[in-house]
Amino acid sequence: MSSIPLADLDAFVAIARVKSFRAAAKLRGVSASTLSEAMRRLEARLDLRLFNRTTRSVTLTDAGERLLERLAPALSEVEAAIDGVNSLRDRPVGRLRLNVPGIVARFVLPPIVTPFLKAYPGITLEVASNDALVDVLAAGFDAGIRYEEALHQDMIAVPIGPRRQRFVVAAAPSYLAEHGVPEHPRDLMQHRCILHRFASGRVLTWLFERGEERVSITPPACLISESNEVEQHAAVAGLGIVCTFEEFLAPGLASGALQVVMPDWIQTFSGPFLYYPSRTLMPVPLRAFVDFVKANPWVE
Structure with missing residues (x-):
């Protein structure tokens, strides 16, 4: 069997996590048809069906469940390895994915995003606006921004934006x-x-x-x-x-x-918080963003 592109495997994990081609495409900044084509290639290479698709739902087959179980940790290790090398750079590069409510996307992030990206031109920032409560990790995000009552206790929270x-x-x-x-x-x-x-x-x-x-x-x-x-x-x-x-x-x-x-x-009420999971190997773009928010006056 010829080698399988890592991008197709990464796309598979993204779709499997959110159980939606459209949502995964929005998260990755591509079209749903692009992901569909990637899955057609992957299923053809494996000669296995990975998803059951209907007009209303996307679910994993048994083969898909087994592949996700083995593949997700492996891709996490790849990301950690890249982040480890990335930390040696003077200016970090990579992708930072944030999930935020509409009020934050419209009024809190704009004055922060521009100076942050000017300070770190190697980072690509993806912002998804969603007022629903989201499991940021399961949905493929690095961090989220929510208000105090919506924060999970096992997350690290950093004030961002107006405090009242x-x-x-x-x-x-x-x-x-x-x-x-x-x-x-x-x-x-x-x-x-x-x-x-x-x-x-x-x-x-x-x-x-x-x-x-x-x-x-x-x-x-x-x-x-x-x-x-x-x-x-x-x-x-x-x-x-x-x-x-x-x-x-x-x-x-x-x-x-x-x-x-x-x-x-x-x-x-209290203003919003940037929140992310407590883990030793924080992605370098996220670490840069957290440090940037802490060092600048938007938390006042």
């Missing part, structure tokens, strides 16, 4: 003039509200705190969306009341198109 953020409740002046201004979270049950739904299907619960009083509600919705842009546009148009990160609403608040309501109930 806020959820604010806001509406267009035209909506408030027609429907009145809520003064207590329970008043929201009588209003039209714009809710956010995560990719998992869970609808965001609105949490409020003032002194010792805590209120958790899911108000009646006139719109439920997975897009913050859709929610902001609807709020500015006077459709209803929205509750989200202050950063998303900042332009509307600054222009007067939106008005904060119940300011004494604003929810404040």
Whole structure:
């Protein structure tokens, strides 16, 4: 049997981990058809079917399970060996894969990414934006960024971005003039509200705190969306009341198109964290990124 390209084996592991050609392609920055062709080559070389494919799912065959069991640790050893050599360079090279929520991709990472990549031009940074909770290692990422309540205890967490953020409740002046201004979270049950739904299907619960009083509600919705842009546009148009990160609403608040309501109930919480597994042989690009974040003022 002729030698099998390492890239095809690496592609197999990527698909097997996320059980999706499309998701693996997005992670690797290639087309799904490119991965399909790589798997056709690999299965032809082995004369074995590795995946069961349907329109709804991708699962491993017994042969695929056995290959993944032996191959994943071997590829990890290859990566560790390359990282070991890489550590001898003055400037590290390689690929750094991060999984981050949308708020981080839009507001936290931009001022960090450019100076980091200028400082380390040999590193290629891949950023996947995903609001769902992800097993970063199983999905093939080096690290993730999430908020405190979503961090796993066995991970190392490093502060990144603003250390305090806020959820604010806001509406267009035209909506408030027609429907009145809520003064207590329970008043929201009588209003039209714009809710956010995560990719998992869970609808965001609105949490409020003032002194010792805590209120958790899911108000009646006139719109439920997975897009913050859709929610902001609807709020500015006077459709209803929205509750989200202050950063998303900042332009509307600054222009007067939106008005904060119940300011004494604003929810404040800790900012995001960069997190990664505790392991001795950290990939060199990840080590460079962690050191860069720690040494610069974005953690303040």
